[in-house]
Each structure stands twice: as C-alpha cells, then as structure tokens.
Amino acid sequence: MKVAIIGSALSGNKGAAAMLESAVHHLTERHPDVQISHLSMYPRSDAELNNHSNVTVMDASPLRLGVLINGGALAWRVLPFARESIESGVPEVGALAQADVLLDQGGITFVDGRTKFLIYNVASILPALFVRTPVVKCAQALGPFKTAANRALAKALLPRMAAIVSRGAVTQEHLDGLGLTNTVAGADLAFTLDVTPADAAAADAKVDASFFAAGDVVGVSPSQVLRAAAEGRGEDYVQQIVDQIDYLTETMGRPVYLVAHSTRPNEKTHNNDLPVCRLIHERVASPERVLFPDGELSSQELRSLIGRCDLFVASRFHAMVSSLATGVPTLVLGWSHKYREVLDMFDLASWALPADGVDQATFEARVSELDAGKAQVRATLADRFPAVRAKAMEQLDVIDQVAGQKPANLD
Template structure:
C-alpha cells in the first residue's frame, strides 16, 4: 500500500480546474497503485479537516484533506532543517511520495511572491527530509524575480521527477533556469478525470435537435481581473466580446446556447463565473427575447465535465473548462489570456484554434470562432485521434516515477 501526499491540490476549491487536477491524480493513483492507497491532501484551500468520499469504479475512496496554514508551513520548513516536528512535517516524513501539482500554474511569481513561496515550501520540506517529491504535470513559470529563479532552480534540480504539461514550460526550465536534468512532458491530469455518470446536459436543453453550443464565461476576465482595470492587458473588450458571441450564436436558428461556469466562489465575486453567467443569461434573454440557459447550481468538476461533454461545440476562457471539452472530444475554441493554453493545444495539433484577446480585437476573435465552428467536424476527427494518445501518456507516470 502506497502512502501518497497530494500538495498544491484540493477537492474543495471554487476553481473546478484545481479540483479536476486533484481528482485526476486520485483516479490515476487508484488505477496504478491500487484502491487501498492512502491518499491525503495537504490543502491551502480548506480551513478545517475534510473527509472527501469519492465513488470511482463503484468503489468508495476516502481522501482526507488537511489544512496547511502559512504559519504552520513556515514552522514545518524551519523544523525540517532543525529540530521539532509539527503535523505537516510528520505527514511528509511518513509518506512514500509527495505529488505536488501547484494548482496547475502557481509555481510562478505571476500571481505574486506570497503564492510562489506558499507553493514552494512543501517541495522544499520533502527535499530536506528526503521524501520522494514528484513535480506533477504543470506550467512552470514565468519566473520574473532573480531570487524566485534561484529557489525554482533548486527545487527543479533536487526533485525526484519533474513533469510539465507543455513544451513552453520545459523551455523555461532548460533555457531560462538552465536546468540540465531530464524533464518529461505529460498531458494535464484533468484529461484523466472521468465524467460523472449520473449528470446529463438534457435538463438545460429545450430542443435536442439543435446544435448545443456551450460558452464558458470567465468572471475574472469579465470583471477586469483582480484590479478590475484590465489586469491582463487585453486588446479585446471581454464584456463586449462574450455578449456579442452569445447573441450571435443565440440568433442562429439551429443553435441552442448554454452558459457553463467553471469557477464558483460565492464569497469572491470577482472570480465567480456562476453569478456572471446568471446575470448575462438574464440580460441577453430579455434583450433578444431568446431563452439563454445556464446551470442551476454549483456542480462538482466531474459533473461539469459531463455537462460540457454533451455540447456539440464549446467556447471557453477557463483552461480546464476547455480541457473538459476537448478531453471528451468536443470541438473547442479557447479564448486564452495566458500562455498555458497554447502549449496544450499545439500538442494536439490544434494550435490554430486558440484565440488571443491580448493581441486580437473582438471582431477578429468572433470571425475566427465562426470559422472554427464551421470547421468543427474536422476538429472532432483530430480529437478522436489525439485524446486517447494523451490519456495513454498520463498512464505512464507511475512507471516513469519508479525508474532510477
């Protein structure tokens, strides 16, 4: 029986992408190490211990999620190079392995140095106490500050295995940080997460004969980022863009539109796709006198994936909403505010489907999306070929970890 710690992970984040990465890892562990594996999440999300119960292949998997406050993390790090042993340090010492996924893209200072430090400490503790540490497939960087680069270089050099989910991250490690070790490309773990079998898109659809177009609206982009002042320096006016897109598709006679949130955080409005989708659906329905649908409650990440899988075409601004679509072979047009999108889409030979709101106007993006939509049959053929290959690569992770 393997005892595995998941770090930079959660099953209780409002960001369903983080949860999808975590659930994908758990499913992989069960498949490759056995259902009796002891899995525990050291969480930056929860405030109190949570016992998560996951049903997978008709078996109940218990995954404890333990809170890690910043103060306790710092204490654990200090004790890992000196004396003492708080609960975080003890758990890491007793583990066979630590799988650290950094919430997908938080091993970087792009979101600030506090977040980078938070996501570095468990990695450093595992290195200090010689517990096997695996950097799971994720985006590396950007690393903008010199001292951040020094810490990142140390971690990547000393980790037992390093996986990246795109070639750009590999380039950052080898060229910018001058890492000379072997770094493996493995697709994003959300590709491995299975759909929930009890959820269906039908309850949100009026006419099953129509083409179902799912649109994921990012509240973060809609609200202008955390600064609420075009934080991501978009050329396109995102509010105008999504409004025009929704209206354009809703006015097509053979199309039914459903708005699908992927980050749901009722206490953090700037990030809450759910409330933004509700507002947009209501406003546009009144304006064009067409019933724009959206989901009715907060769904789990595997349930959302099932809903997305029922679409015939998908447009998204949250990367893991788009991964939920392409991993279920739904032709997709991602509106990418970050470089993390393009690396994944290029790997499946669909880089030309990625829209760039930093450098393209609303009209340019809409024109490209219509072309992608009209070409969706060819895109689906590519996905039918590429997606099984991605999933088989993910299955190789345990074998690579065991290699000397």
C-alpha cells in the same frame, strides 16, 4: 503506499478537482492499499465533498501552510528529538514525513507576472524538502523565468524536485533553459478523468438535459481571471462575453451552455466564476436560450455536460481540457502559453487566441469558421486524443518510480 497531494482541491476550481480526482482514481487502481493525505487550501469544503475512503483531507489553508506547516517542517528537520511532538501538533507535517512522495498539482507555477503566487508556489514544496520527502511536480505549466525573483526561486528549488512533468513543449523549453535534468514531457492528468454513467445521471439531475437534445449547443466558459485583467485595462469584460453570446444566440441561432468552471459557495471572486456568469446571464438578449446552472457541479458532471456541446468557447483552461477530451471543437480565448501548448498536442494551436486581443469581429469570424470546419476538427481530436491520454498516464509511472513502488496490477 503513502502519498501526499498539494496544489489541487475538490472545491473551487474544477480543473484542480479533475487533476485530484484523476490522481486518486489511478493511484488507487494501481495501489489498492494507497493512503492519500490531501493538503487542501479549502479543508472544510473539501472534506464535505470528499467521498474517497482512502483520502484524508488536511488543513493546508494559506496561513497555516505558510506558518505552521513550513515552520513545523523546518523544526522537524533541525530538532530530531522533537519530531514526534511536532508530528502530533502539526499532523500535516507528519503526513508529509511519512509519505513516500508528495505530488504538487499546482496547475501553473513559477511563472513571470504571477509574483503574488510565488510565495504559495514555494510554500507548497518547501515542507517536503525539509522532511526529505521526494516531490513530483505533476504535469503543469512553468516559466518563463526572466524576472529576477521568479528566476532565482526557480533555480534554487526546481533542481531539488525528484521529477517535474512538463505540460507541453513551451513549458519544456522554459525548463530546458534553466539547465534542468529532472524533467519529463507529459500531459495534464485531467485528460484521464473518466465520466461514468452515474456521473452523467448526476448531471442530468441538476440541469434540464433536454436543452442538449438537438445537438447544436455552444458551450461558453468565461473566466474571473480574465475579467480582473480586462477591468484592470478599463474594459467591460462582462459586456464582451455578452456580445459573444448574443452573436451565438441571435445571429447563429444556437443555444448556449454558460459554464462556471470554477465555483465557490460565496461571493468571493478568487477561484469563483459564478459572480461573473450571473452578471453575464442577466445581460444577454435571450436568457431563455442560455442554460446557466447557478451552483457547484463536480468535475465529472461538468465534463459530461461539456461533452454534449457541438462547439465550445473556452477561457478556463480545464474547461478546454474537458472539451478536447470529449471531442468538442473548441475556440480558446486564453492568457498564457499553457493553452497553446496543449492545443499543439492536437495540432490545433490555430484555434487559440489571446483574450486581450480579440475584438467582436474577430470572435465572430473565428467561431463561424470553427462551425464550418467542425467535422475536420472532430476527426483530428478523435485521432490525437488516445496519444495525449497515454502521455498523461505516463506520469503515474514517474510517481511510482520516485516513490519506489511497483503497481500491484502489474505483478
């Protein structure tokens, strides 16, 4: 079996890494002979982090994807006599042409208000269509589709997907509004990410594990995306998070684990929460009560540490996924329907707040309320999680069906 994957990465956003790691793990478990071509937007750093012998990291950095891979795939389609030369010159096109299926793991695509990402959303799937490789859009948020450009592109391309796995009821409603018949209700594949004892030990080696010994840590995951939006409104996002952390440490008396859930080894802010976390850590009233690992941790290491928290405040989507998956009561400060529709699966949507509408008084009231009711929230998470994980696993059957494969372990 040959699989190509695009839209995720091992470096940068660790939510994307969790989706990729989960896909590789489960596909390899089901198909021991599977060969995976990972078309990465960060090929150099992903190659350094790749420890899977059956995964080949290929260069799908934005410019190469938009020009060479899309152009090469189109040439492959219209110039049959040149296909061998094209596949040799642009090996990513060859990998797509030879794949049984392309998995698009973009976490959120074809969404109004994200016009600048539309080009990448299209460029990620168009080459596979050119070379006639079926595309499965793995569980992700899509829509709404009200703006002209987004709606036109969605209506042109989404019906051509072999399957689209929605990540919640709101996304499914948006897809139904387009009249699509190729959709399947699912859940984020990152809910299936496993943390091994080796992963936990690796996390212990990178932080002071004794910080979590008392069992009262509150995790906080800020977001560079929210920072940019807040600063666009003239607000001081860093100070907002500082005030929230100071309430946790000074008033509630709780230690805080400050989580950079999207990291890159530079000062670029795209897919990088490290710069904003550094600014926050510099300003808090009691930095000695705030654990901030200033560097890159794997998605499994992050999940291991998040799972040791007593409460969690999430602004990064997949930090929320990790806290929910590990049974940690979570207050979500989000910016999209993608947060609420996942919390709906746990009947916990009341713990989602719009980040741009939360003042300090509201934050203090809600986090205190969560603390008071955490036992019931934990019970609800424990009760609902098995069904959510099972729903996430169902998309592997969709992938096998599209690829025309039967899992080896079901023979």
